[in-house]
Amino acid sequence: MHLSLDGKRALVTGGSRGLGLAMARAFAAAGARVALAAREEGPLAEAAASLPGSVAVSADLATAEGCERAFVAAEAGLGGVDILVNNAGTSRRAPFAGLTDAEWQADLDLKLFAAIRLTRLAWPGMAARRFGRVLNVLNTGAKAPPAGGAPTAVSRAAGLALTKVLAGEGAPLGINVNALLVGKIDSDQWVRRHAADPQGQSYEEWMRDAGRAIPMGRMGRAEEFAAMALALVSGAGDYVTGTAINVDGGLSPVP
DSSP: OOOTTTTTEEEEEEEHHHHHHHHHHHHHHTTEEEEEESOOHHHHHHHHHTTTTOOOEEOOSSSHHHHHHHHHHHHHSSSSSSSEEEOOOOOOOOGGGOOOOHHHHHHHHIIIHHHHHHHHHHHHHHHHHHHHEEEEEEEETTTTOOOTTBBHHHHHHHHHHHHHHHHHHHHGTTTTEEEEESSESSSHHHHHHHHOOOTTTOHHHHHHHTTTTTSSOOOOHHHHHHHHHHHHHSGGGGTTSSSSSSTTTTOOSSO
């Protein structure tokens, strides 16, 4: 099956590297024009250079001003936004008792409020065109929050609830809203983790060991995650909304 996004316009947050960049590349290969939003200008410029015709905007999506800046630039550069991928955010995990109000707020601002604000900006145009795709990238902790998983698991669980609320409101308007839940997938985040704790192993060895606990016996690839994202935002996902799909090789205890 050929998955086409010809004529569609996509804004991908956290699009300068890792899963965000993999999704942007998959969308572009399927015919979409893409806009990338991220905070760091260097990686963002490199990512945009690898995607001819893309729009890049540096913005702090943890703020209302940054979200508006990113959306306005994407809409101006692309002529509209048909597909919104809320992917900004990293995994922040710590024992509950040690987390401060500021740390909780920072996590919620980037992972939950950025999705709320950007979707609110994109919603009127999608409704007017009677077509829209919103994809919220969460993690498997949204369904199965582990001990020590705050604040990430809590903000991601809220993102799961947001997905369902929006799906119900968007369905009559032609707007499909879904979530993809990340398990252990080879990305820039794992490169940083290895750098902090190499245990005397090469990255390949370290990743191979990390993948042994997964039922499939290996870590996932960013391209595999991007393929599922493409299916959901393309015509193949026309009758799919309000779902939260684990992309985790069978790791999560919750389907």
